Amino acid sequence: MTKNRWIALYVENQVGVLAKISGLFSGKSYNMQSLTVGTTEDETVSRMTICVTSDDITFEQIKKQLNRMVEVIKVMDFTDKPIHMKEILFAKVKECTVEDKAELFQIAQVFHVEVSDIGTDSILLECKMTERRNNELIDLLKSKFKQIEIVRGGGVAIESISTSCAGRSEYFRK
Amino acid sequence: MAMDITGRKLFVKALLEEGVDTVFGYPGGMVTDIMDELYKHEEISLVLPRHEQGLVHEAEGYARATGRTGVCIVTSGPGATNIITGLADAHYDSIPLVCITGQVPLNLIGNDAFQEVDIVGMTRSITKYGVTVRDRKDLGKILKMAFHIAKTGRPGPVLIDLPKDIQTAMGPGEYPLSVAIRGYKPNESVHIGQLKKGYKLLKSAKRPLFLIGGGINIARANDKMLELVEKTRVPVVTTVMGKGAVPTDHPCYVGNSGMHGRYAANMAVGECDVLFSIGTRFNDRITGDLNEFAPKAQIVHVDIDTASISRNVVVDVPIVADANLALEKLLEWAEPQQTQEWMEQIQEWNQENPLEMRRDRGMTPQMILEELNRQLQEGIIVTDVGQHQMWATQYIELNEKKQFITSGGLGTMGFGFPAAIGAKIGCPDKTVICISGDGGMQMNLQELATAMAQDAKVIVCIFNNYYLGMVRQMQQLFYGKRYEATCLRRRKGCPGDCKGPNAACPPYEPDFVKLAESYGACGIRVTKEEEIAPAFEQAKQCGTPVLIEFMIATEEIVLPMVKGGNPMTEMILK
Numbered sequence: 221m222t223k224n225r226w227i228a229l230y231v232e233n234q235v236g237v238l239a240k241i242s243g244l245f246s247g248k249s250y251n252m253q254s255l256t257v258g259t260t261e262d263e264t265v266s267r268m269t270i271c272v273t274s275d276d277i278t279f280e281q282i283k284k285q286l287n288r289m290v291e292v293i294k295v296m297d298f299t300d301k302p303i304h305m306k307e308i309l310f311a312k313v314k315e316c317t318v319e320d321k322a323e324l325f326q327i328a329q330v331f332h333v334e335v336s337d338i339g340t341d342s343i344l345l346e347c348k349m350t351e352r353r354n355n356e357l358i359d360l361l362k363s364k365f366k367q368i369e370i371v372r373g374g375g376v377a378i379e380s381i382s383t384s385c386a387g388r389s390e391y392f393r394k
Numbered sequence: 395m396a397m398d399i400t401g402r403k404l405f406v407k408a409l410l411e412e413g414v415d416t417v418f419g420y421p422g423g424m425v426t427d428i429m430d431e432l433y434k435h436e437e438i439s440l441v442l443p444r445h446e447q448g449l450v451h452e453a454e455g456y457a458r459a460t461g462r463t464g465v466c467i468v469t470s471g472p473g474a475t476n477i478i479t480g481l482a483d484a485h486y487d488s489i490p491l492v493c494i495t496g497q498v499p500l501n502l503i504g505n506d507a508f509q510e511v512d513i514v515g516m517t518r519s520i521t522k523y524g525v526t527v528r529d530r531k532d533l534g535k536i537l538k539m540a541f542h543i544a545k546t547g548r549p550g551p552v553l554i555d556l557p558k559d560i561q562t563a564m565g566p567g568e569y570p571l572s573v574a575i576r577g578y579k580p581n582e583s584v585h586i587g588q589l590k591k592g593y594k595l596l597k598s599a600k601r602p603l604f605l606i607g608g609g610i611n612i613a614r615a616n617d618k619m620l621e622l623v624e625k626t627r628v629p630v631v632t633t634v635m636g637k638g639a640v641p642t643d644h645p646c647y648v649g650n651s652g653m654h655g656r657y658a659a660n661m662a663v664g665e666c667d668v669l670f671s672i673g674t675r676f677n678d679r680i681t682g683d684l685n686e687f688a689p690k691a692q693i694v695h696v697d698i699d700t701a702s703i704s705r706n707v708v709v710d711v712p713i714v715a716d717a718n719l720a721l722e723k724l725l726e727w728a729e730p731q732q733t734q735e736w737m738e739q740i741q742e743w744n745q746e747n748p749l750e751m752r753r754d755r756g757m758t759p760q761m762i763l764e765e766l767n768r769q770l771q772e773g774i775i776v777t778d779v780g781q782h783q784m785w786a787t788q789y790i791e792l793n794e795k796k797q798f799i800t801s802g803g804l805g806t807m808g809f810g811f812p813a814a815i816g817a818k819i820g821c822p823d824k825t826v827i828c829i830s831g832d833g834g835m836q837m838n839l840q841e842l843a844t845a846m847a848q849d850a851k852v853i854v855c856i857f858n859n860y861y862l863g864m865v866r867q868m869q870q871l872f873y874g875k876r877y878e879a880t881c882l883r884r885r886k887g888c889p890g891d892c893k894g895p896n897a898a899c900p901p902y903e904p905d906f907v908k909l910a911e912s913y914g915a916c917g918i919r920v921t922k923e924e925e926i927a928p929a930f931e932q933a934k935q936c937g938t939p940v941l942i943e944f945m946i947a948t949e950e951i952v953l954p955m956v957k958g959g960n961p962m963t964e965m966i967l968k
Binding site: 231232234235236239240243244247277280281284285287288289290291292293294 | 514515518519522523525526528543575576577578699700701703704705708
């Protein structure tokens with residue numbers, strides 16, 4: 221079945237590793253939604269969170285191809301695992317009227333996101349939500365306002381500690 | 395604590411500790427220090443080719459023939475880019491190479507310096523591992539990693555990009571005995587449960603079949619494979635790369651399967667009920683239409699590379715293992731199976747459509763290859779890529795004394811001749827025969843000088859049909875004989891709508907006999923069947939490399955043939 225899937229990767233923190241991983245996806249026509257990378261508690265190791273859209277067979281192949289790379293230390297498949305996933309998103313809305321601003325404050329309240337900056341005719345929203353929730357917010361802003369500027373960081377994910385924290389937090393509303 | 399030494403000294407120390415006695419090197423500004431260091435070491439012989447593409451194929455031929463790692467040294471920029479085709483070739487066919495490319499000094503990287511290219515970036519998808527050495531203290535570890543990674547697991551090419559200043563910088567003198575790489579754990583065991591499951595399936599089969607790929611030859615597990623076949627009496631088909639896994643005259647050996655496979659072999663794959671495959675990745679040239687591949691069979695797949703399993707063909711029993719280990723276990727369990735009836739069926743198919751070329755149109759490749767089979771009792775046969783390669787995979791007979799080397803995965807024209815030189819350098823006591831086409835031969839002609847310089851007495855058989863025959867065959871069959879860009883006699887004045895050879899055709903160039911002679915090699919031209927055997931006799935007497943040009947019928951085609959994407963049982967036979 222074709223769907224979004226999450227992989228976390230531990231890789232060597234070295235020059236060219238990011239290029240190698242992303243090159244695998246382009247070279248083999250795998251469909252990558254997002255990729256984030258940063259160093260870990262061990263500075264010689266980086267961790268990537270990759271979201272891919274694929275069917276089951278392709279996804280198995282992706283994991284195998286990643287695993288056989290010398291620079292990849294560990295591949296973790298988060299499909300069907302309870303995880304915490306968040307993505308940082310800044311949304312700047314420009315050319316706002318007074319009514320627009322009021323509405324944006326309401327939207328921020330409902331979405332539980334922060335209004336982190338404001339000017340005479342613009343507002344900056346700072347969001348830390350699931351990718352899906354961020355998508356919903358972007359769709360809403362696009363439908364309501366003409367001038368928006370979006371920058372988003374791609375999701376980061378980590379396995380849940382308490383499995384009781386209900387299924388997949390990717391689907392948590394907040 | 396050993397004393398600090400230069401990078402170039404450590405490099406040569408590493409070669410010596412790895413037991414390297416032959417390197418393939420072409421000089422240039424960014425490897426002069428390494429070359430200078432090699433000058434001091436008589437125990438390592440340096441082979442100087444005439445082009446870096448020749449160099450990397452020579453290293454491949456050396457590695458394929460000896461089973462050892464081929465070592466290449468080229469300079470930065472064009473030296474490095476010229477080996478790219480060979481790296482891809484080695485990557486596809488799982489050949490261990492360690493390639494050192496010189497690089498501009500660290501502080502110039504990124505400046506578009508003279509002869510600077512990002513060779514690690516360019517080759518990322520066609521090397522098993524590639525890295526630029528950025529710190530002299532890492533050099534020993536990186537070299538050790540390179541040799542370890544190239545040779546273990548599924549072998550492959552490794553590229554080390556070595557900046558000039560690292561070569562001269564002082565640093566630790568130790569070359570590590572071993573290296574632990576946390577992200578690299580080649581499979582060194584076999585899952586007994588899975589293997590047992592696979593064997594049970596094989597045993598339960600009424601029409602069992604082994605499909606053997608290059609993995610057996612790479613693992614040098616031919617003896618064990620033969621033993622398994624003898625114990626079980628299960629018939630065997632091979633891929634192009636798997637040819638020679640068992641002797642071709644063995645009663646259980648059916649032939650090659652695939653696009654130009656034997657009729658009986660493709661029919662057997664189509665009709666078998668259990669397909670037990672080892673060391674093949676089910677390439678499209680083997681499977682044809684995936685939905686119609688082995689439609690009646692449950693499939694067992696043994697491969698050392700997890701990523702090769704269930705990629706092209708979904709298999710019923712996947713087994714990740716080195717072929718040697720898997721065969722050892724299988725041999726413990728193996729029992730004779732009732733395959734008499736099934737073998738008779740395969741025999742019937744063979745009689746229905748045997749491999750045979752018509753004999754009424756002059757000298758055929760079959761005649762040449764059959765004579766070669768008679769002449770060559772032991773040795774190495776290397777091919778280039780094209781029609782002659784397919785004919786060779788069909789007609790060459792192999793046993794434990796004969797080895798077959800070919801560019802299977804990438805299909806690199808220009809591979810054959812340099813690879814044969816490399817094989818001869820690695821195995822100087824063996825007879826090495828190169829079979830090439832007139833097209834492929836012209837892609838690395840310059841290596842005639844290398845063969846002379848290295849006293850590599852290879853016998854090159856050029857099948858000259860005046861055409862780039864494999865493509866012309868497609869034009870002949872599927873494109874209404876519109877021979878665009880495939881006629882090697884064609885000149886500017888030729889008619890645009892030419893449909894094949896006629897009396898007005900211009901002469902062929904080059905004159906291969908004169909060309910060989912201009913290098914001091916021996917050139918022989920053979921135009922009819924009676925001359926074949928004497929030509930081989932004459933070639934054996936020559937004290938130099940020999941080039942035999944066989945003038946074969948121009949419009950000969952490789953049959954059977956399956957059109958790309960069609961089911962393998964739909965063969966063009968005439």
